[in-house]
Amino acid sequence: MLLELGPRRYVRHRKAVVASRRPAGVTFGNGVTTALTPERAAGWLTVDGHAVVVLIDGDPQEDAAAWARRVDERFAVHFLVSASTAERLGDLPSRLYSVTGQGDGPEVELASVRSWMHQWRRRWDLFVVDASQPLPDPDVIVQLQHAAYVYHDGGEVGFVTPAYSTGHALAAGYDIDRRQGRVVPAVTPLRDYGQAAVPRYVLTAARHAFYATSDALDRVDLAERSVADADFDTQIARLVRHGWAGNIRTLCFSSAVVRVHELPALRLAGEQRRWALDRLVRTAGGATRVVFVLNATSISGGIRAVFEIANGLAERGFEVEIWSLEGEPTWFDLHVPVRTYTTYEDLLLSLRNVDAIKVATWWETAQVVWLASVNHGIPVYLIQEFETWFYPNDAVAQAAVVSSYRREFASLTEASYQVEELAEIGIEATLIPHGFDPKAFHVLPDWTRRDDAVLALGRSFFQKNFAMTERAWRALGEERPTLMLFGTEPGILVDERVEYSERPRDAQVNELYNSATIFVQTSRHEGFCLPVLEAMAAGCPVITTDSHGNRDFCRDGENSVFVAQDDAAGLAAAIRGLMNDPAERDRLRENGLRTAAQYAWPVVLDRVAAFYSDLALSASQADAVAEPVVGARRPATEAPVEPADDRP
Incomplete structure (x- = not known):
């Protein structure tokens, strides 16, 4: 290879190979990855790049010749252009382009282009440009090609589209909104976590900067009549839909961004709408x-x-x-x-x-x-x-x-x-x-509740913020009550006044709720906070923090006592006050039982x-789900229940 390329080109080649194999980004267990960087794409292209047919739909307002030369520097390329665009290609060799609608050139429609490629450029990929939009940087084509061949280990990606930027809006492809029954651009919302940079699969796409592998173009079963008389964006959308029917995926490689004057508007209608929304999910016997x-x-x-x-x-x-x-x-x-x-x-x-x-x-x-x-x-x-x-x-x-x-x-x-x-x-x-399960968590008749014990979940996971509970409990000094803990970490707190129940079953947890004077939960955040609800169902008064997910059913001063996050002194005072006030505990207990009754699993x-x-x-019935379904709403006083790892 050294002799073939010469010293300088060989050095560049070796650098590209190294770059294409350099670890980068993050890959998660479900296959989502940010590892396909521009540097890796450029290196990959040098070693494994594919030839590309570039179809320019319309007449670019920019210097088409300069852009075509830049693309030609990166790829083995052949352009399909209009007659007027061909006149503006200057000294670009005529072997690099064909004129659409003339001679052997195809018409600017998907069926004609596919047929032409099968005749003259078999095994070449296709890249489509909407000339009414700014011409994309050739580096974007490199990234899209790299993603098409590398993103999915199983090789099911056949089509790739970039993100679109208007300057004031960034759209990471398009979603089919199930509630509204229409196509909407996946525009970065009010709160931006950087999600637009994460590649995502999409069910539809516009023609601008659309990349198709030769294998996908060969395999997709799309009859000519299916795209006849449709505009080119609709033709591409139907190609994508039929690709998915054969498990050929379309990826929005959203870390590659192209500038557009305005976002293309896509519709959900006819056969595509039925495909997206009309689903049968019942068995032969009628069960869902x-x-x-x-x-x-x-x-x-x-x-x-x-x-x-x-x-x-x-x-x-x-x-x-x-x-x-x-x-x-x-x-x-x-x-x-x-x-x-x-x-x-x-x-x-x-x-x-x-x-x-x-x-x-x-x-x-x-x-x-x-x-x-x-x-x-x-x-x-x-x-x-x-x-x-x-x-x-x-x-x-x-x-x-x-x-x-x-x-x-x-x-x-x-x-x-x-x-x-x-x-x-x-x-x-x-x-x-x-x-919660009312069979498992309930008031035990004839059970004696202690007047000297605080119960808490003994877990070190950072969201649970057990350290706040420990600080408050220790701050009580010699007055501190017995601290009853349960979970899977018996060594989390060692003290003569600590009793730890390791891996208790539901019946044992219910006994703990029925035995403790009060239950304390000091989480920084919860999706719902099920242990608090279980404690209420067992008649145990609750002290808790505002952990977000418990707001729907915990009401400070009514069925629980709230303390501020990380306010160990305030928690110590709340524990001391409630331990010394049996009447207040009884009031919280009764209100907690009424609250819990709304959340029994049967209901x-x-x-x-x-x-x-x-x-x-x-x-x-192929209907959009425009509103939450009947029976899914809750009374204004109700709240949800928790998700997360709350109990071992």
Whole structure:
């Protein structure tokens, strides 16, 4: 190769090879990655680049000749241009371009271009330019080609589109808004987490800067009549739709940005609308099928909530399954089957053939469910937490999380705080609270409640902020009561006045709630805060912080006592005051019991079942889900329940 390229070109070649293999960015377990940098793309092009046909639709206002020469420097390229544009190509060799509509040149329509490529440029890729927009930088074409061939390990990406920037708005592709039943640009919302830079799959695209691999153009089954008499944007949208039918994915590689005068307007109509919205999710026997997708089945509050919902739906006549990367749980009495896969990709390959409502339960499962619902089923996102909270110091992970919240999902959450957080990024969600199991958590008759014991969850996870509870308890000095803790970390606090219950079952936790004088929870943030609700159901007075997810059902001075975040002195005073005031404890207890009664699972699950039933009905009629479904609303005094890992 040294002799072939010569010393200088060989050095450049070796540098490009090294750059193409240099680790960069982050790759998550579900395949989302930010590792495809411009540097890697440039290096990859030197070694593995593909020849490209560039179709310029219309007459550019810019210097087309200069732009064409810059593209020619990067690729083996052939241009398809209008006669008037050809006249402006100056000294560009005529072998590098063909004139559309003349001689052997194709018409500016998709069927004609594909046919022409099969005749004259077989195995060449296609890049389309809308000449009414600014000409894209050739480096963008490099990035799109690199993404087309490298982004997905399984090679299913066939089409790639960039993000569009108007100068005042940035659109990371287009969404099909399930609530509104229309195509909307995925414009950066009021609150920006950098999510627009995270690549994302899309169900439709415009023609400008659209990249298609030769393999995808060969494989997509798109009859000429399907694109006849349609404008070019609509033709590209139909190509994308038919590509998805053959599991050929379209990726918005949104870290590549092209400037546009205005965002192309795309429509959802006819066959494409039916494909996107008309779904059958009932079995032959008429039962609505629901598949919950989990990353794990281990002990956590969020997973417990999913299991409770799964059992409840099964009891109400739904056909329910759990699909997970872990096997059946040993800690929960689950009444539905669990199907186990080794990787998300393995799970996806099976799930995308299933007609069912498919429910993402954690942000990493969202892309799996979204992809699995492109052709079959309805994607639902059970958002138990605005999951950026799990990555307080990781901007890339936060961006990836936020990019998983999409308008194609029917989004469901359990706290008004999450509804507000989602609204800030342009996502509308239906609010239905979680619940507690009244058979497990209730007042025990003839049980003696201690008057010298504070109960708390003994867990070191940063969101729980157990350190605040410990500081307040120690500040009480010799007056400090017995501190009863439960969880999986018996060494979290060692003291002669500490009693730790390790890995208790529900019945044991209920006994703790019935034994303690008060229950204290000092979380910085919760999706819902189920332990507080369980304590109320067992008649245990509660002291808590404002942890966001508990706002819907915790009311300071009415059914609980609020203290400020990290105010250990204030918490110590609240503990001391409540320990010495039996009448106030009785008042909080009675109000807490009334609150908890609104959140018993039998009550909540009826509303959950209505949500899924109405979703199945609307999808079978190809209707948009414009409003939260009947039965999904809550009384103004109600609140949701928590997701997260609250109890071991």
